[in-house]
Amino acid sequence: MWFSFFTNFLIFSTAMVLCFFFNRSNISRYYIGFVAFTGLSALVAGFGHLTIFESSLGPKMLYGSRVLSFISVYCFTYGTLRSFHYLQQKIYSVLQVSLFVGFVVLLTLHNVFTLVIVYSIFGLIVVGVTSHLLNLKTHREASILVISGVSILAFAAVIFSIFRSEDTTAAADVGHVLVSVALVVLMAGFNKVKQNEFTK
Numbered sequence: 001m002w003f004s005f006f007t008n009f010l011i012f013s014t015a016m017v018l019c020f021f022f023n024r025s026n027i028s029r030y031y032i033g034f035v036a037f038t039g040l041s042a043l044v045a046g047f048g049h050l051t052i053f054e055s056s057l058g059p060k061m062l063y064g065s066r067v068l069s070f071i072s073v074y075c076f077t078y079g080t081l082r083s084f085h086y087l088q089q090k091i092y093s094v095l096q097v098s099l100f101v102g103f104v105v106l107l108t109l110h111n112v113f114t115l116v117i118v119y120s121i122f123g124l125i126v127v128g129v130t131s132h133l134l135n136l137k138t139h140r141e142a143s144i145l146v147i148s149g150v151s152i153l154a155f156a157a158v159i160f161s162i163f164r165s166e167d168t169t170a171a172a173d174v175g176h177v178l179v180s181v182a183l184v185v186l187m188a189g190f191n192k193v194k195q196n197e198f199t200k
Contacts, residue, residue: 004046004172004173004176005046005047006046007172007173007176007177008042008043008045008046008176009042009043009046010176010177010180011038011039011042011043011176011179011180011183012039012040012042012043012046013039014039014180014183014184015035015036015038015039015040015042015183016036016039018035018183018184018187019032019035019036019039022187022190022191026191026193027187027190027191027193028079028082028083028190028193030075030076030078030079030082031075031076031079031186031187031190031193032190033071033072033075033079034072034073034075034076034079034186035072035183035186035187035190036072037068037069037071037072037075038069038072038179038183039183040068041065041066041068041069041072042065042176042179044061044062044064044065044068045061045062045065047061048060048061048062048064048065059111062111062113063107063108063111066107066111066113066115066116067104067107069116069119069120070100070103070104070107070116070119073119073120073122073123073124074096074100074123076123076124076128077096077122077123077124077127077128078096080127080128080131080132081093081096081127081131083131083193084131084134084135086131099119099122100119103115103118103119117157117161120153120157121154124150124153124154125150125154128146128150129146129147129150132146132147133147139193141192142189142190142192142193143189144189145185145186145188145189145192146186146189146190148185148189149182149183149185149186149189150182150186152178152179152181152182152185153178153179153182155178156174156175156176156178156179156182157175159171159174159175159178160172160175
C-alpha cells in the first residue's frame, strides 16, 4: 500500500521537477499541462489507494485522479493538433471535445481505470504518434523522443493490464516507475520543439 503510494508520488515529483527544470518559455503550455496534470493525477491516485481514509472516499479520489488523467491526455492531444496546425480544420477540435466529454460521462457511470487506458490510446497513440510519424522528416529529433516516451507509457499500460489480475500492486509499481521515465523522455522531446517550427 505505502510503496504504491510512494511510486505514485515519484510520478508527481518527477512531473513537478520537469515543469520547473525545463525552460517553460520554450515549451507549449499544453505540453506543460500534460506533464503537470499527469503528476497531479498520480498524487491523487496515491492517496486514493491508501486504506487510512474512509472507504467511501477512496473511490471518489480515484475518480478525481482519472478525470485529471483525461485532462492531461486532452492537453497532449490539443497541443499536438495545434502544433501541426490540424486545428485549422474544425472537425478535429469538435471530435476531441466530444471524445473528452463522452469519456468523462462513461467514467462517471463506470469508475474504472480501463477507460483511462482507452482514452490515452486515442490521444497519445492515434493522434500523438501518428502526427509525429507523419512529420518525422521535418521534426525528427523532437518526434523520435515523443514517440519513444509514448511507447514507454504504452509498455507501462501493457504491464499493468497483463499482470493486474495476479499482482496488481507489483504491476502498478513497475508501471509507475515507467511513467516517470516516460515523462522525462517526453519533456525532452517537447523541449526540442522549435518555436519557429510549431505554433506556440
